[in-house]
Amino acid sequence: MISTQTSPITAYVYAVRRSLHGPRRARIDLIEELTDGLRDAAEAHRQAGLTRVDAEQRAVAESGTVAEVAAAIQPELIAKQGRRTAMLLALGMPGLVLLWDVPWKIGGPWSTATPPATLLLSDIVTWIGLSVGVVGLLAVLGLSLGARLSIPTAVVTRSLGVLGAAALAFTMVASVGMGFANPAEAMGAFMSSWIGLSVMTATLLAVPALTFSVVRSIKVVPS
Incomplete structure (x- = not known):
């Protein structure tokens, strides 16, 4: 008060x-x-x-007035949030894809015959992660030059939030699906290994940060 x-x-x-x-x-x-x-x-x-x-x-x-001053300041905050989210998506989404792909490419006790459904979901998640990463990188460049290129910062920021939220949601659902589709012994071997524990720890740190940023990118733009 x-x-x-x-x-x-x-x-x-x-x-x-x-x-x-x-x-x-x-x-x-x-x-x-x-x-x-x-x-x-x-x-x-x-x-x-x-x-x-x-x-x-x-x-x-x-x-x-308070409303006038807030309206003058808010666009700068929108641009900063947009750049932050774009950077996180550019690094985080491809990073998560590689994080989960590398252990399975290297192989280990968890390496078994991969069900077709898992392969399909894995390919989709990989393409989504890499595509969102490219979009994030382009957005970083675009938002950095926003004033000179007359880029609608608010639109880009909100769009990044919606795209990132959708990509994260699908990736998480697909990851759960792949976990169920894989043989239980393979997932058990992976999750009990130091590689599996490291991957899970990194994921549990990265996903909340990405989620928070994409949600804020949606909320930061006035309706």
Whole structure:
């Protein structure tokens, strides 16, 4: 709660911060820039003879409404979130594909005759992972040049979120399907090996990070 004794600038900045959505560090940096600018403006008004409260109120009024300021800042947060998600997809999706493919290519106690259904799902997941990785890489480049190329950052960011969410959902469902399709002894041997445990640990770390980022890319763009 904001106290009734809170300064006009503090109350105003608090309201703007609550209206913003995007990467936490970026929000903090932008809010600090806004606060510094308001305090500089208020100091100039104080030197002109206004009281502290009046000077802050004048600085706030000159800055615009909370909605106007939030609307001006939000696009930068959208772009930052889009670049973050694009980078994670560019690295994470192909990375997960390779992470799971390599142990089966190398072979081990888990290597048995692979059912046709597993081979089909594996091929689909591989193509999805690599394709999303390429799209993510292109999006990184596009969003980095967004202003010069007039790229609709909000559209790209939301599209990355939807694409990434769909790809992750299918990959997870397909992975479960492959697990059931493979012989139980093969999966047991793999999951009890140090390679299997390492792959699972890395997956459990990567998937939540990817999921969080793609969901935020959808939510960060105003409806």
